[in-house]
Amino acid sequence: MHRPVMLEEVLRALDPQPGERMADGTLGHGGHASALLPRLLPGGSLLGLDQDPLQIPVAEARLRAQGFPEDTLIVRRSNFAGLPRILAELGWTGLDGILLDLGVSSMQIDNPERGFSYKHQGPLDMRMNPNRGETAAAWLTKSTPEKLEAVLFRNADEPHAERLARALAGQRLETCEALADAIRSVLTETDAAASIPRVFQALRIQINDEFGALESILRDLPICLNPNGRVAVLTFHSGEDRRAKHTFAAGLKDGTYAEFAKEPLRPSAQEIRDNPRASCAKLRWARKS
Numbered sequence: 001m002h003r004p005v006m007l008e009e010v011l012r013a014l015d016p017q018p019g020e021r022m023a024d025g026t027l028g029h030g031g032h033a034s035a036l037l038p039r040l041l042p043g044g045s046l047l048g049l050d051q052d053p054l055q056i057p058v059a060e061a062r063l064r065a066q067g068f069p070e071d072t073l074i075v076r077r078s079n080f081a082g083l084p085r086i087l088a089e090l091g092w093t094g095l096d097g098i099l100l101d102l103g104v105s106s107m108q109i110d111n112p113e114r115g116f117s118y119k120h121q122g123p124l125d126m127r128m129n130p131n132r133g134e135t136a137a138a139w140l141t142k143s144t145p146e147k148l149e150a151v152l153f154r155n156a157d158e159p160h161a162e163r164l165a166r167a168l169a170g171q172r173l174e175t176c177e178a179l180a181d182a183i184r185s186v187l188t189e190t191d192a193a194a195s196i197p198r199v200f201q202a203l204r205i206q207i208n209d210e211f212g213a214l215e216s217i218l219r220d221l222p223i224c225l226n227p228n229g230r231v232a233v234l235t236f237h238s239g240e241d242r243r244a245k246h247t248f249a250a251g252l253k254d255g256t257y258a259e260f261a262k263e264p265l266r267p268s269a270q271e272i273r274d275n276p277r278a279s280c281a282k283l284r285w286a287r288k289s
């Protein structure tokens with residue numbers, strides 16, 4: 001398993017202190033959480049959320065085995081858009097830090113049954129919560145060229161969006177391999193090699209309403225954070241980074257935030273060498289007034 005993305009930078013941005021309460025909205029494997037938790041002790045606690053019902057028990061077991069009991073680590077299966085409701089349920093009035101490490105985990109990508117990766121044979125599913133919503137295959141079958149073109153363009157800046165949408169919309173493509181082959185049948189080999197990951201990214205964002213969830217939590221951050229509370233958002237493509245940047249810039253202007261990272265932090269060359277997934281990571285952080 002890889003080291004959590006930009007761990008030192010995330011710790012510096014969140015600056016966890018003993019006795020503080022923080023939330024990790026994207027628990028994943030619990031990598032960032034296991035570095036945050038000891039720094040919140042004694043007296044502090046971490047709320048860990050993930051919307052994936054398969055990921056949550058694995059992360060929780062791993063963190064419990066490291067010695068973090070229920071009063072220190074609270075785990076809930078939830079979309080992070082539900083954070084305000086969960087805080088109310090717990091009776092927590094505010095958080096000193098919130099981490100969002102967006103996108104999918106390697107455990108999700110590497111499992112062919114989840115259908116996230118063009119590198120595996122598996123059903124074209126892509127749901128982070130397989131108990132909810134429709135699969136990417138079902139969505140694609142129902143989609144129109146206009147709708148698919150907009151999704152490819154908006155979610156992945158796909159330059160061949162129009163041509164691909166005409167060819168793929170309404171098709172019954174049940175597997176990841178079938179989708180990759182369908183893309184190869186429309187584009188040159190070189191163009192297809194670049195477009196396949198973008199098409200998979202665009203569909204994943206659509207199927208999981210990733211921008212909707214991000215916009216919702218960005219809007220709700222001020223009510224979830226204590227004064228002087230910190231937020232760190234790890235983004236992996238321009239659509240995510242733009243949303244975080246605009247929210248924090250507007251919040252600085254209206255006095256919600258005292259400061260934010262105008263220039264995103266990037267992983268070191270060494271980290272990119274060790275973990276290629278980190279290569280497009282950007283860290284935006286902000287501190288509430």
Ligand SMILES: C[S@@+](CC[C@H](N)C(=O)[O-])C[C@H]1O[C@@H](n2cnc3c(N)ncnc32)[C@H](O)[C@@H]1O
Nearest residue numbers: 004026028029030031032050051079080101213
């Ligand atoms: C990149 S991984 C996080 C890795 C984690 N930081 C670690 O160190 O192990 C992203 C995780 O966030 C979850 N996730 C993505 N979007 C989510 C959302 N809107 N609400 C809750 N969980 C989400 C995914 O299911 C995945 O497990």
